[in-house]
Amino acid sequence: MSDEQVRLAELRDEIDQIDQKIMELISARATCAQEVAHVKTTANPGQDVFFYRPEREAQVLRRIKEQNPGPLSGEEMARLFREIMSACLALEKPMHIAFLGPVGTFTQAAALKHFGHSVISVPLPAIDAVFREVESGAAHYGVVPVENSTEGMINHTLDMFMSSPLKICGEVQLRIHHHLLVSPKHKDQEITRIYSHQQSFAQCRQWLDTHRYGIERVTVSSNAEAARRAGAEPGTAAIAGDMAAELYGLEKLANSIEDRPDNTTRFLIIGREEVPASGHDKSSILVSMRNKPGALYQLLEPFHRHGLSLTRIETRPSPSGTWAYVFYIDFEGHMEDEQVRKVLAEVEDEAVELKRLGSYPIGVL
Ligand SMILES: O=C(O)C(=O)C[C@]1(C(=O)O)C=C[C@@H](O)C=C1
Numbered sequence: 069m070s071d072e073q074v075r076l077a078e079l080r081d082e083i084d085q086i087d088q089k090i091m092e093l094i095s096a097r098a099t100c101a102q103e104v105a106h107v108k109t110t111a112n113p114g115q116d117v118f119f120y121r122p123e124r125e126a127q128v129l130r131r132i133k134e135q136n137p138g139p140l141s142g143e144e145m146a147r148l149f150r151e152i153m154s155a156c157l158a159l160e161k162p163m164h165i166a167f168l169g170p171v172g173t174f175t176q177a178a179a180l181k182h183f184g185h186s187v188i189s190v191p192l193p194a195i196d197a198v199f200r201e202v203e204s205g206a207a208h209y210g211v212v213p214v215e216n217s218t219e220g221m222i223n224h225t226l227d228m229f230m231s232s233p234l235k236i237c238g239e240v241q242l243r244i245h246h247h248l249l250v251s252p253k254h255k256d257q258e259i260t261r262i263y264s265h266q267q268s269f270a271q272c273r274q275w276l277d278t279h280r281y282g283i284e285r286v287t288v289s290s291n292a293e294a295a296r297r298a299g300a301e302p303g304t305a306a307i308a309g310d311m312a313a314e315l316y317g318l319e320k321l322a323n324s325i326e327d328r329p330d331n332t333t334r335f336l337i338i339g340r341e342e343v344p345a346s347g348h349d350k351s352s353i354l355v356s357m358r359n360k361p362g363a364l365y366q367l368l369e370p371f372h373r374h375g376l377s378l379t380r381i382e383t384r385p386s387p388s389g390t391w392a393y394v395f396y397i398d399f400e401g402h403m404e405d406e407q408v409r410k411v412l413a414e415v416e417d418e419a420v421e422l423k424r425l426g427s428y429p430i431g432v433l
Contacts, residue, residue, distance in 0.1 A: 154184020
């Protein structure tokens with residue numbers, strides 16, 4: 069054996085021994101999680117037990133990122149632990165997660181990033197269908213897109229909160245990379261039509277105008293549907309992401325064609341219960357104010373006075389009348405915090421209506 073072969077054999081031996089220890093430790097952890105489930109069930113007989121604890125998961129992942137010694141990055145290490153926790157939770161209770169489908173959308177990728185791959189993900193055809201699935205109890209949680217860094221807010225999601233009793237339980241951000249995709253079967257044919265979702269066309273507008281000017285653009289209901297069509301129809305291409313490309317066996321003609329390199333979409337996790345504080349949280353509210361001068365100032369002033377950072381404010385037309393508006397506000401802090409309680413009490417005094425949409429951990433992954 070050469071020196072190289074001897075050294076490789078030694079290192080692989082070492083890796084085998086380490087893997088054995090990792091396996092034993094993961095098994096010990098999983099047994100602990102089973103015990104946690106037992107404690108939760110016996111302490112709450114006959115009740116709806118909340119096995120998934122978003123605040124605890126956020127704390128675990130934050131600690132892993134902070135204490136990670138390297139050489140793996142904190143993100144990479146947290147992703148590994150994300151999957152370990154996902155498998156442990158599935159032992160406690162398999163989670164059904166509804167998402168804006170079909171299979172292969174960025175929303176599915178966001179759901180798996182947030183919950184890990186041990187959940188049962190359920191595709192639904194529209195944002196309101198995701199809300200209904202969770203409201204009815206058919207799914208434990210739902211995942212819907214809420215804003216994109218290039219294209220702005222997804223109004224349909226915001227408007228759903230006006231009537232839905234659901235709470236926001238978490239958020240997750242996903243870097244969105246779009247590719248121009250073709251089927252390997254048809255790749256020698258001239259492309260005369262490109263399919264995509266309207267948001268993706270908007271996020272790749274400059275690239276398309278420069279590189280594929282004049283080719284017909286056909287809007288379909290999702291990127292995954294675009295990929296499906298491009299897979300089936302000769303002379304067509306799709307703009308979609310990696311999951312859809314893989315699902316329909318498409319090849320990349322051009323990689324990462326989004327106009328802005330930081331193109332990111334934020335998704336919300338919706339559920340039926342409130343989430344306790346994790347130590348690094350955000351809250352969302354809907355407020356409708358009387359239509360009078362200074363109303364917006366009056367609404368925002370208490371946040372400033374109590375030192376609460378606003379992370380977003382959006383205006384939506386109120387369903388109750390012409391030229392009446394509802395403000396959708398995100399701010400840092402948890403509704404259990406003393407400062408937040410004070411601010412919301414003041415806002416409530418001035419508002420026509422204040423709806424608390426929930427407090428949830430700031431996205432870790
Ligand atoms: O700490 C809990 O309550 C658990 O159920 C354990 C555990 C984990 O694996 O760490 C699993 C699922 C929860 O979502 C949070 C954490």
